[in-house]
Amino acid sequence: MRILFVSSSPVNRQTSIGNSFLNLFDGFDAEFYSLYSRTGYPDKKIKSAFRIAEAQLVKNIFNSKKIGKKVENYEETTLEDKSAQKLETTVKLNQSQLKYIARDAVWKLAPWKNENLRAYIEEVNPDLIFSVLSSNSAVNDMAAYAAKISGAKVILYAWDDNYSYPYSKSPLLRAAQFFRRKKMRKTAALASDLFVISDIQKYDYEKIFSRECKVITKGADFSKREEKPVLHNNPLKILYAGNLALGRSETISHITKALEKINRDGKKAELRIYSATPLTDEQKKVMADSSNSFFMGSVSALEVQKLQSEADILIHAESFKEEYFNLIHYSFSTKLVDCFHSAKCIFAVGPEKAASIDCLIKNDAAVVAKSDDEIYEKLNRLINDKNMIDEYAAKAWEYGKKSFDRVNIQRLLKESIEKVLQKRN
Structure with a gap:
């Protein structure tokens, strides 16, 4: 089975x-593209x-031959890549929503549906296209084009609300979203x-969308919890590792302020923040005061696992x-x-109507x-009650085991793929 992933990020x-x-696809008997x-660059599991x-x-908006190329070297970062990375970072820091309209316009005008891409899709000849359903029209268009050329079946995964109209009342932004919703x-x-x-x-x-949807999430191996003595750090180690966009950095700054108050009579806990955002x-200065909280930059996924295993409390923020x-x-x-799997106490902050907070x-x-x-009150009580930390560490593991076991999640995915491919045949 050949599966083609279509996405914006590698x-x-x-x-x-x-x-x-x-x-989701770990251990699948398939070739990935x-x-x-x-x-x-993609993971080495990508063929x-x-x-x-x-x-x-x-x-190259008027030169289709120079648009799109096969990625040959997964390690080497060229000068062109570095220049593009700099541009992407600049765009991310720009808070204006007009950048998305500009992106849509560029993709609409540029001749990216060219021989380079067609040749690659025909070479791969995928059985299945797995992509996201989002407001990024470029990704939706790439998935649709790949399906048209290959005749492959398509499975989509939606995990953010990209369909609702923006908070802004701007007629231009709402008009742009109207067309994205249509797409x-x-x-x-x-x-x-x-x-x-x-x-x-x-x-x-x-x-x-007038159709059945199936709930699926990332899973983990909950077959056995690592048994080790509970030793708390002094001061307690609190960890946030993840995305800081969409107002999360401001939420973390409120946690920092609560820690400053909690630590006035002696250092009880420190927060370390890891993010590639x-x-x-x-923003860094407001969020991390270098006394109660520290911004550490980005680290690998493997390093995050190690940091979680060493922490006392993990933060989830919205x-x-x-x-x-x-x-x-x-x-x-x-x-x-990942937090559930680490069997660590989770301190979550966010509106109760958000899916993740509601679930917790x-x-x-x-x-x-x-x-x-509530941040100061709840965090202060938690930091001063080691038994409570241990209690919620156990609860995190047990809930993860019940709801996010990888075997059950992958069984659902495999069954769905088999049914989809049977229809193709």
């Missing part, structure tokens, strides 16, 4: 999408890849199966700001599964602060 352990795809648009670099689209409906109609990440999203998307110096709610209320962070509350799998005002 499929590797350092990207959220890559981490999820590789986790990748079609993507951002800088970076071959093709990249349509967005920087190329801008430079999402058209793309969803191509799919033989549509996976979502939470029960809340399943309920809404089944109504929106591009941030301004001012924003309380209304402008971000539509973007996060369906989401269930893949990092949460209903299953009593974390200590949860449902408002900014």
Whole structure:
């Protein structure tokens, strides 16, 4: 079986999408291929890849021969890659939503549906295309084009709310979203199966797209919990590792303020923050005061596992700001599964109507602060009660074992793929 992943980011352990795809398909008897648009290189489990670099689209908008190429060397970073990475970072730091309209326009005008891409798709000849359903029209278009050329079946996975209208009342932004929604409906109609990440999203998307949706998440091996003596650090080690976009950096800054208050009579706990999210110096300064909390930059997924095993408390954070709610209320962070698997106490902060927070509350799998005002009260109590830390570490593991065992998750995925491919034959 040949599976073609279509995404914006490369499929590797350092990207959220890559981490999820590789986790879901770990151990599958299949060959994996990748079609993507951002800088970076795929995991070595990917047999071959093709990249349509967005920087190329801008430079060669009237020259189709120079757009898109097969990725040959998964290790070497060229000067062209470094230049594109710099551009991507600049774009990420730009808060204007107009950048997405500009991106859509470039993809609409550039001749990326060319012989380079067609030849690659025909060479791969995939049996299945596995992609995301998002408001990124470029990814939706790439998946649709690959399906048209190859005749392969399509399975889509949606894990953020990219369908709702933006918080902004700007007529231009709302008009742009109108056309993206139309594209999402058209793309969803191509799919033989549509996976979502939470029960809340399943309920809404089944109504929106008039079809059955199946809930699937990243899984882990919960067959055996590592037995080791519980020794707490002094001061306690608190860890946040993950995305800081969509207002999460501000939530972390509130945790830092709570820690500053808790530590006034002596250092009881320290927070270390690891993230690859591009941030301004001012954002870093507000979030990490270098006394109670420290910004450590980015580390590999393997290093994150080690850091989690050494920590006392792990942080899950979402924003309380209304402008971000539509973007996060369906989401269930893949990092949460890693937190459950580490068997560590989780301290979660976020609105209770967000899917991840709702799940943690209903299953009593974390200590949860449902408002900014609760952060100090809940965190102070937790830091001063080691038994409570141990209790919620056990609860995190037990909930993970019950709901996110990789064997059960992969069984659902395999059954779905087998049914889809039987229809093709």
